[in-house]
Amino acid sequence: MMDVKPVVLTGKYVRLEPLTEEHAAGLTEIGLDDTIWEYLPYGGMQNESDIRRWVRTILDRESVGTDLPFAVIHLASGRVAGTTRYMEIRSEHHGLEIGGTWYGAEFRRTQVNTECKYLLLKQAFEELKSIRVQLKTDSRNERSQRAIERIGAKREGTLRNHMILPNGYFRHSIYYSILDSEWPKVKIKLNEMLNQ
DSSP states (O other): OOOOOOOOEEOSSEEEEEOOGGGHHHHHHHHOOHHHHTTSTTOOOOSHHHHHHHHHHHHHHHHTTSOEEEEEEETTTOOEEEEEEEEEEEGGGTEEEEEEEEEOGGGTTSHHHHHHHHHHHHIIIIISOOSEEEEEEETTOHHHHHHHHHTTOEEEEEEEEEEEOTTSOEEEEEEEEEETTTHHHHHHHHHHHHTO
16 A cells, blocks of 8 residues: 655755645636646636635645645745645555646746656655556647646557546547556656756
């Protein structure tokens, strides 16, 4: 069984710390942007109350053991850059998903996401002894698909009509995975990307 519990993960660019309601104000500064929520199953966030409600929902998932959420802190500025989490935790099967990830516009297409994925994958494979980490994205989100493929995850397939988004859209989700046997190559690739 994997023992997935809150932890702080620190790199050169970001620190991942356990998400709390205290992060809501910082998430609000960057999260009232409709482009963030377009492909996510939560609906748009219009104010700090919406963000706080979202944080509480995610913390409720943590309390039942399915999720472990992190606030992403940008080290150079000290600001909240976004959030990410382990989800779909399947301890008995040594597997989990990395997802629920979103960043403020100024932190996209920077080293932030690359290092977050590196830290989360390293923790999952080297400390938690996962044998499989999955990722998924909306079939319309080509930028996310390219980012997942760029780190070396293998595309497994599409779950059609996987979820209904708040606007009524039937979302198809594309699933990817990285296995423990593939982690050494993915780790090298991520290190190369972080040192470019």
